[in-house]
Amino acid sequence: MIPLQHYLIVAAALFAIGTIGVLVKRNMITMFMCIELMLNAVNLTFIAFARYWGKIDGQIFVFFVMTVAAAEATVGLAIIVAIYRNRETLNVDDANSMKW
């Protein structure tokens, strides 16, 4: 049996990779995919704890996280398409008019 800590460390590394990606990348779609990576790292933590505590609730939460991720991807990609239609760019540094 693999120790719980190994799963948690994999999840932590995956979450950090996603965070670095969001901070470093400038392409909106790539940043969005890095957010999906962070969500999946959290899902791995949920499943690992659900297994090791013998409870089913962690799996239910992963189910809800996936639903929210699907809704988020739909709306977020629609926003990206709208931004591209108006500004002809996917670079987040060019879409900073809400920043003063």
Place this chain on the structure above:
Amino acid sequence: MMLASFLFYFFAATALLSGLNVVLQKKTVNSALSLIVCLCALSMLYIQLDATFIAVIQIIIYAGAIMVLFLFVIMLLSTQSESLPRALNVNYVAIPLGILLAIVIGQAALSYKTATAEMAAPSDISAVGTELFSNYLLPFEATSILILVAVLGAVILAKKNP
């Protein structure tokens, strides 16, 4: 026993390397494809954790539906390679901070003492369904409203002249 730990380390390494590849690739399509590899490797880890329903859902919804949506948008917008580095160079700050984040979370994971010995989890699909439609019925119904709102929002946002 041997096989289980070999499979865990193999798929964990696959997930981490392909996750790293998502960040390292220049082209958006390559990032999306390696994200699909990462999601499939994670679903193999879920199978090892006896969460077969979530593993199947992971492949069907994440790798099947969400990533196809991503690929559609990438093809629709025909993005070129990653644009020039930004004016304020944030990489030298972001990468050490990200590594620090990994160390902090990993330290918390290592210091976690497993409270009880492992128990047999009632994790087949019928247990998930029973729990979902008894204790979590209200959140489950709320997600249907969430999805409806998301669909309406996406249609309105992507319309030609809003």
